[in-house]
Amino acid sequence: MAEQEGMHRELKTRHLSMIALGGSIGTGLFVASGSAISKAGPGGALLAYAGIGIMVYFLMTSLGEMATYLPVSGSFAVYSTRFVDPAMGFAMGWNYWFNWAITLAVDISTAALVMQFWLPDVPGWIFSxxxxxxxxxINALSVKSFGETEYWLSIIKVVTVIVFLVVGVLTIFGILGGHATGLENFTMKKAPFVGGVPMILSVFVVAGFSFQGTELIGITAGESETPEKSIPKAIKQVFWRILLFYIFAIFVIAAIIPYTSPDLLGSSASDISISPFTLVFQRAGLASAASIMNAVILTSVLSAANSGMYASTRMLHSLAEQGYAPKKFRKTNKRGIPMAALWGTTFIGLLTFLASVFGSRVYVFLLSASGLTGFIAWLGIAISHYRFRKAFEAQGHKVSELKYSAKWFPVGPILALILCILVILGQDIQSFQHFDWEAISVSYMSIPLFIVLYTYYKIRYKTKLIPLKDVDLSKK
Structure with a gap:
């Protein structure tokens, strides 16, 4: 895109690796993983996280192929517009912007909850x-300031997970904590699989939310110094790290804390005071574990807010470049920052936060509406990549021309597509069993929101699915 020249390419390979890795290690691992084990048992939780991990790998390789070929900021909307249908690009872009703008408000609200662990008498709105x-x-200073901040916040999270894994293994073997648990918790009562397929499917949703953020590497591609080198390298590193951190960490938690523990039931995003990491550290005899983990969770929340601000700002800027948003959001300053888009996103984040303070029902509505938007974005990546590769070949190009090509095509995007649909439909399958229409409407609100955006653009501009031979493969 011609306007992309106004953006500064300041993100280095180490930034991209840590942004993708740090974006996926957060409260989903530090907090919600406990509830996943309590719901589906140790085996069910491991199966769900491994399945989503494989899906995310395929999505990352799909995104990597497109991002190295056409590195643009706000990539999902651009790829959907050029490779599928402008109506899909419109809906995908606004869907993703909405997701992160709302998530930004959630994160600054959560930061207040975390801080009140130490300072309970200070009003939460001050911390937010x-x-x-x-x-x-951070986001207004420069692209580099965002990258550096995210890099160091991610390092804190990664070091915490490594220390946790070491302490956990020592506890499992009885070197710490005084009692070797071994694998006894994997066979107690109904373990390793609890609740059957419905429970495993519900944990797929939890695991999916935990992994969301890895796609940020596509958003940052437009401001990477050397996208053709840094993106493939980041993808290779991130896959193994995520698999190691998530699968191994859940294995350690499940081995030390039985799935029947009432403490794990409290491990949800709404109760940040109980983390399964804290439970394991306490089991190993580390008394100050709660304070340390609270500090780490705070860095996770701030990291998520930082990434959310960056992603939503770039997406709004990209939408304006494509004519999907007001022209004023296209402008960048001398440092390459789209300040109008940054102010716009901040304003919506602030309004949403105020809604959480003064109108809880409005806040819950907005939060529910953004619930599945991350999965819809993943669905868009899979469809766009499938169409991109088919168009590339239909127009006489060879895969060997690509600087980075996704392996196992078309298995990767098709598998990701199927799993995404499965997770979206299985978001709240229990509500269908009890015919709880209110719960169904809240849980699945993102779907009609996306359909309305798509249908509006399709009817107004009479767009059609772009024939493969007419897909725009030019690098501009």
Missing amino acids: TVSLVIIFA
Whole structure:
């Protein structure tokens, strides 16, 4: 895109690796993994996280192929527009922007909850306001300041997971904690699989939310110094790290804490005071574990807010470049920052936060509406990649021309497509069993929202699915 020249390519390979890795290691691992084990048992949780991990790998390789060929900021909307249908690009872009703008508000609200662990008498809105100002300043300074901040916040999370794994293994063998648990918790009562397929499917959703953020590598591609080298390298590194951190970490938690533990039931995103990591550290005899993990969870929340601000700002800028949003959001300053888009995103994040303070029902509505948007974005990546590769071959190109090609095509995008649909439909399968229409409408609100956006653009501009031979493969 011609306007992309206004963006500064300041993100290095180490930034991209850590952004993709750090974007996926957060409260989903540190907090929600406990509830996953309590619901589906150790085997069910491991199966769900491994399945989603494989799907994410295929999505990353699909995104990597497109991002090295056409590195643009706000990639999902651009790829959907050029390789599928402009109506899909419109819906995909606004869907993803909405997701991160709402998530930004959730994160600054969560930051207040975390801080009140230490300072319970200070009003939460003060911490949220300070967090928002800090995140805004980081993103307003430069692309490099965002990358460096995310790099160091991610390192804190990665080091914590490594220390946790070491302590966990020592505890399993009885070197710490005084009692060797071995694998006894994997065979107790109904373990390793609890609740059958419905419970495993529900944990697929939890695992999916935990992995969301890995796709940020596609958003950052437009501001990478050497996307053709840094993106493939980042994808290879991130896959193995995520698999190691997530699968091994859940194995350690499940081996030490039985799935029947009432403490694991409290391990949900709404209760950040109980982390399965904290439970394991306490089991090993580390008394200050709660305070340490609370500090780590705070860095995770701030990292997520930082990434959310960056992603939503770039997506709004990209939407304006394609004519899907007001022209004023196209402008960048001398440092390559789209300030109008940054202010716009901050304003929506602030409004949503205020809704959480003064109108909880509005807040819950917005939060529910953004619930499945990450999965819809993944669905868009899989469809766009399938169409891109088919168009590439239909127009006489060979796969060997690509600087980076996704392996196992078309198995990868098709498998990712199927799993994404399965997770989206299985979001709240229990509500269908009890015919709880209110719960169904809240859980699946993202789907009609996407359909409305898609249908509006399709009817207004009479767009059609682009024939493979007419797909625009030019690198501009």
